[in-house]
Amino acid sequence: MRKLKSVNDFVVKFANVNGSGSASANHMFAKAIFRMGIPVSPRNIFPSNIQGLPTWYEVRVSSKGYLGRRGGVDLMVCVNPQSMAQDIKEVDSGGYFIYDSTKPLDIRLMRDDITFMGIPFTKICMREFKNARQQQLFKNVVYVGALAALLDLDFAVLKDLVGDQFKGKEKLIAPNVHAMELGYQYALENFSCPLDIRVERGGNIAPHILEFDHILMDGNTATALGAIYGGATVAAWYPITPSTSVVDAFGKYAQRMRIDPGSGKKNYAIVQAEDELSAMGMVIGACWNGARAFTATSGPGLSLMSEFLGLAYFAEVPAVLVDVQRAGPSTGMPTRNQQSDILAAAYASHGDTKHILLFPATPRECFDMAVEAFDLSERLQTPVIMLSDLDLGMNDWMSPPLEWDDDYHLDRGKLLNAEALEKAEQFGRYLDVDGDGICYRTLPGTHPEKGAFFTRGSSRDEYAVYTESGEEYVKNVDRLLRKFETAKQYVPEPKIKLAKTNKKDKKGNKLGAIFFGTTASPSYEALEDLAEEGVSIDTMRLRAFPFNRDVDDFINSHDKVFVIEQNRDGQMRRLIINECEIPPGKLVPILEYSGTPITARSIAQDIRQSLSTGGATVTTLHPELA
Amino acid sequence: MTYIKPNFRHPNLPVNDLGYRKSDYEGSISTLCAGCGHDSISTAIIDACFESCIEPHRIAKLSGIGCSSKTPTYFLGKSHGFNSVHGRMPSVATGANLANRELTYIGVSGDGDSASIGMGQFVHVVRRNLNMLYIVENNGCYGLTKGQDSATADVGSVSKSGNTNAFEPIDLVSTALQMGATFVGRSFSGDKDQLEPLIKAALAHKGFALIDVISPCVTFNNHEGSTKNYRRTREDVEAMPLDFVPMREEIKATYSEGTTKEVCMHDGSVIHLHKANVDFDVHDRVGALSAIQRCKEQGRILTGLLYMDPDSEDFHVALDTVNKPLSRLSEKELCPGSKVLDSINDGLR
Numbered sequence: 001m002r003k004l005k006s007v008n009d010f011v012v013k014f015a016n017v018n019g020s021g022s023a024s025a026n027h028m029f030a031k032a033i034f035r036m037g038i039p040v041s042p043r044n045i046f047p048s049n050i051q052g053l054p055t056w057y058e059v060r061v062s063s064k065g066y067l068g069r070r071g072g073v074d075l076m077v078c079v080n081p082q083s084m085a086q087d088i089k090e091v092d093s094g095g096y097f098i099y100d101s102t103k104p105l106d107i108r109l110m111r112d113d114i115t116f117m118g119i120p121f122t123k124i125c126m127r128e129f130k131n132a133r134q135q136q137l138f139k140n141v142v143y144v145g146a147l148a149a150l151l152d153l154d155f156a157v158l159k160d161l162v163g164d165q166f167k168g169k170e171k172l173i174a175p176n177v178h179a180m181e182l183g184y185q186y187a188l189e190n191f192s193c194p195l196d197i198r199v200e201r202g203g204n205i206a207p208h209i210l211e212f213d214h215i216l217m218d219g220n221t222a223t224a225l226g227a228i229y230g231g232a233t234v235a236a237w238y239p240i241t242p243s244t245s246v247v248d249a250f251g252k253y254a255q256r257m258r259i260d261p262g263s264g265k266k267n268y269a270i271v272q273a274e275d276e277l278s279a280m281g282m283v284i285g286a287c288w289n290g291a292r293a294f295t296a297t298s299g300p301g302l303s304l305m306s307e308f309l310g311l312a313y314f315a316e317v318p319a320v321l322v323d324v325q326r327a328g329p330s331t332g333m334p335t336r337n338q339q340s341d342i343l344a345a346a347y348a349s350h351g352d353t354k355h356i357l358l359f360p361a362t363p364r365e366c367f368d369m370a371v372e373a374f375d376l377s378e379r380l381q382t383p384v385i386m387l388s389d390l391d392l393g394m395n396d397w398m399s400p401p402l403e404w405d406d407d408y409h410l411d412r413g414k415l416l417n418a419e420a421l422e423k424a425e426q427f428g429r430y431l432d433v434d435g436d437g438i439c440y441r442t443l444p445g446t447h448p449e450k451g452a453f454f455t456r457g458s459s460r461d462e463y464a465v466y467t468e469s470g471e472e473y474v475k476n477v478d479r480l481l482r483k484f485e486t487a488k489q490y491v492p493e494p495k496i497k498l499a500k501t502n503k504k505d506k507k508g509n510k511l512g513a514i515f516f517g518t519t520a521s522p523s524y525e526a527l528e529d530l531a532e533e534g535v536s537i538d539t540m541r542l543r544a545f546p547f548n549r550d551v552d553d554f555i556n557s558h559d560k561v562f563v564i565e566q567n568r569d570g571q572m573r574r575l576i577i578n579e580c581e582i583p584p585g586k587l588v589p590i591l592e593y594s595g596t597p598i599t600a601r602s603i604a605q606d607i608r609q610s611l612s613t614g615g616a617t618v619t620t621l622h623p624e625l626a
Numbered sequence: 627m628t629y630i631k632p633n634f635r636h637p638n639l640p641v642n643d644l645g646y647r648k649s650d651y652e653g654s655i656s657t658l659c660a661g662c663g664h665d666s667i668s669t670a671i672i673d674a675c676f677e678s679c680i681e682p683h684r685i686a687k688l689s690g691i692g693c694s695s696k697t698p699t700y701f702l703g704k705s706h707g708f709n710s711v712h713g714r715m716p717s718v719a720t721g722a723n724l725a726n727r728e729l730t731y732i733g734v735s736g737d738g739d740s741a742s743i744g745m746g747q748f749v750h751v752v753r754r755n756l757n758m759l760y761i762v763e764n765n766g767c768y769g770l771t772k773g774q775d776s777a778t779a780d781v782g783s784v785s786k787s788g789n790t791n792a793f794e795p796i797d798l799v800s801t802a803l804q805m806g807a808t809f810v811g812r813s814f815s816g817d818k819d820q821l822e823p824l825i826k827a828a829l830a831h832k833g834f835a836l837i838d839v840i841s842p843c844v845t846f847n848n849h850e851g852s853t854k855n856y857r858r859t860r861e862d863v864e865a866m867p868l869d870f871v872p873m874r875e876e877i878k879a880t881y882s883e884g885t886t887k888e889v890c891m892h893d894g895s896v897i898h899l900h901k902a903n904v905d906f907d908v909h910d911r912v913g914a915l916s917a918i919q920r921c922k923e924q925g926r927i928l929t930g931l932l933y934m935d936p937d938s939e940d941f942h943v944a945l946d947t948v949n950k951p952l953s954r955l956s957e958k959e960l961c962p963g964s965k966v967l968d969s970i971n972d973g974l975r
């Protein structure tokens with residue numbers, strides 16, 4: 001049998017039962033690899049359930065630093081009999097399957113092209129630990145120990161991690177280390193360690209990874225820190241996976257960093273609203289009154305916030321909304337990944353509305369863009385929606401450290417204080433004094449005589465006086481368009497990378513690819529694989545909407561452009577077609593919408609197929625789920 | 627339609643302690659139907675704010691959608707206003723108040739706005755005891771969409787189109803009491819003597835103050851079949867007249883013992899309740915609820931100050947926010963800086 005061989009390039013997948021305490025052991029495994037300086041990207045694939053259902057944890061190890069999903073599994077650790085049949089099928093030919101051999105394996109499930117390795121996790125734990133809880137919990141720790149021997153992990157690093165994890169509960173350190181050693185010893189005695197897939201410090205690691213000292217953090221935590229650093233004082237929200245941890249983390253950091261030293265009171269307010277409508281209303285009220293406020297939600301919440309988003313757009317009130325996207329309506333797939341709120345967010349609400357969108361791709365970008373979202377929404381006096389997703393928000397990503405420039409000042413935009421109002425000859429809230437579509441605003445309570453105005457939806461003139469005149473309405477909404485044009489110069493520009501060789505494909509087409517957010521990482525990987533096969537594709541990673549001139553130019557300078565995204569309808573492709581002056585036929589959708597994050601392999605495969613058939617390809621189901 | 631308002635004012639018009647004239651509290655000319663109850667409420671708000679000596683620009687007025695919610699344009703022209711979306715004013719007011727706790731917040735809503743589409747937000751803003759005056763201009767119908775029954779219409783009330791309402795009305799006052807409201811009053815738009823002091827007392831209250839004002843819609847609900855027409859409402863009211871003396875003024879004992887009850891507000895100002903019809907204890911929540919219910923059974927509407935908690939603590943106290951408005955915190959107070967971020971990075975390695 002051919003066995004998979006590789007140093008620092010493989011995928012390990014854990015098949016667990018939800019609620020069995022596997023999460024922290026799995027995390028420790030990934031973090032140990034990270035601490036050894038080897039690029040790693042762990043992912044939870046979990047049900048919308050608290051206990052009892054199958055859950056998976058996939059750890060990608062990549063010497064080149066690819067952090068997206070590759071596709072396929074080299075080594076499966078299965079401690080869940082429920083999913084065993086499926087888990088065995090999923091292992092790549094030549095791969096490894098580790099299972100609990102306390103009970104014999106069902107012969108019918110065996111494959112002869114993979115290596116089965118039985119470890120009696122249950123038996124070991126029954127023998128070594130007395131209470132039932134420990135017997136259950138330590139099974140997870142035992143398999144981490146075994147993996148350390150099999151994959152050549154540094155045991156000292158693992159021991160350190162146990163120490164970190166149980167800081168303050170020192171009594172737990174010794175039994176955890178003991179459990180880990182049990183697994184380690186068992187593997188050493190029963191298998192030839194290490195396997196042909198294994199880790200190794202230094203060696204073949206890509207130079208751009210070695211250059212940085214990385215951190216490992218999830219996007220939601222980074223977003224929350226961005227809100228702290230961006231000066232948010234009001235967070236109003238309604239719990240929904242996968243966005244909940246944004247506000248949780250905001251609360252955690254605020255408690256540490258936002259306590260007034262004099263009074264011990266809070267320099268912030270977090271309100272769990274009765275629903276998302278209310279959460280958005282609170283954000284708008286707070287921003288109207290001069291605070292920086294935000295909410296975090298996911299698709300269903302975005303729908304509920306729609307009416308208010310329209311009001312904020314027309315009334316020109318800043319607001320920051322973080323949408324951590326997930327699949328479809330609530331029942332069934334709420335804990336699965338998609339990028340499927342793009343159109344709903346771009347055009348949220350009634351009337352002629354458009355919103356500023358930001359597409360972070362890394363935790364570092366979550367942090368930077370969260371700060372920028374507050375600046376942009378105040379500068380442009382309009383809602384800004386940051387579209388993250390479950391994969392980025394809830395999983396740990398290796399990222400360059402977060403950075404803060406102490407000379408940076410918050411951009412409050414065109415905001416008149418009492419002094420400025422005193423000097424001003426006339427104040428018209430909706431007067432376009434500078435010609436950029438952005439008017440001057442004032443806050444309630446600023447000046448006794450000047451600057452007060454009545455905020456309302458669409459029916460108002462330049463002095464905020466009620467009118468139903470069609471002419472005034474047109475003047476106003478045309479100015480809002482002008483403002484949206486202005487926005488193009490402020491939003492983050494797309495990142496364009498030209499292919500190393502500038503070759504056309506067999507049909508003489510110059511090729512490009514567009515992607516954004518968590519689709520970026522696996523796309524770069526897929527395109528590099530294709531480059532090795534002689535297919536050269538230039539790339540553009542979108543970071544914001546509205547699209548600036550670069551987007552039109554990129555598309556116009558290519559004959560065929562793949563738009564890679566994670567939804568059924570090719571929403572970004574449609575948004576581009578809607579907003580740019582380009583022939584739609586040029587844009588070829590490459591899609592994934594099964595709920596598991598898109599993989600480099602499926603992207604490469606779909607592009608290959610498209611290039612050979614010439615047509616558009618749509619992935620129906622992820623092969624591993626078919 | 628355009629209206630031009632005369633700018634000329636008599637120079638000898640009275641000023642309040644702050645030196646403001648009544649006209650400083652007025653707004654644009656109303657565009658509501660002539661005789662609409664809502665306009666009388668606007669007048670009462672103007673008078674109450676003038677007499678309460680609140681600087682006009684330190685008030686923020688918010689509303690939902692409806693004829694009632696249009697009224698903030700017609701009072702307090704020097705104040706910022708926010709005409710939000712239907713039924714959602716409570717959340718906007720909550721956000722505004724969180725941002726700046728120093729301003730006075732007046733919310734105006736309708737019975738459709740509060741008791742139907744906005745019922746969820748209404749009960750939750752009551753629970754949070756947000757520091758604001760919340761006026762429901764209650765006409766038992768949807769004025770702006772032309773007279774459909776609202777959820778406060780009484781059973782048997784006939785709408786202008788001839789439909790008889792079959793559904794139990796929602797009583798916002800009782801609902802608020804059950805949700806733990808700390809200040810609850812009811813009045814009638816045509817009874818300025820009662821309404822104005824009630825508003826003044828509500829403005830002095832620290833916490834959520836609800837005033838449900840029966841406010842007949844002359845166009846759609848002032849006919850015989852409606853139970854919220856002017857005549858019926860006037861007859862059915864069991865009123866407790868009251869009088870409010872701000873803290874600044876000397877409290878005069880102008881009311882004879884036995885007919886008057888003094889109620890002290892948190893800031894030391896005093897409200898005088900003339901106990902005309904019932905022996906009423908405004909600190910008794912359960913008593914208030916049963917008095918309202920008793921009156922209802924007799925086909926009468928109990929008005930006046932119905933409940934007040936002098937020890938009320940508002941939302942900011944529950945949240946433990948700083949005294950300084952959150953909107954005025956400096957960058958230094960908000961941004962922890964690069965050193966702190968470096969240490970956070972260290973924890974993630």
Ligand SMILES: Cc1ncc(C[n+]2csc(CCOP(=O)(O)OP(=O)(O)O)c2C)c(N)n1
Pocket residue numbers: 691692693694695712735736737738739740763765767768769770771776
């Ligand atoms: C979401 C939404 N649905 C419906 C409407 C239409 N609408 C406008 S006002 C109104 C009813 C207002 O009734 P009420 O709050 O009692 O105010 P009134 O006009 O009686 O003072 C309705 C249904 C709206 N503006 N928004």
Ligand code: SF4
Pocket residue numbers: 658659661662663664693694765769770842843844845846
């Ligand atoms: S329709 Fe009714 S509520 Fe509306 S303005 Fe006219 S009288 Fe007032």
Ligand SMILES: [Mg+2]
Pocket residue numbers: 692736737738763764765766767768769776
């Ligand atoms: Mg009404």
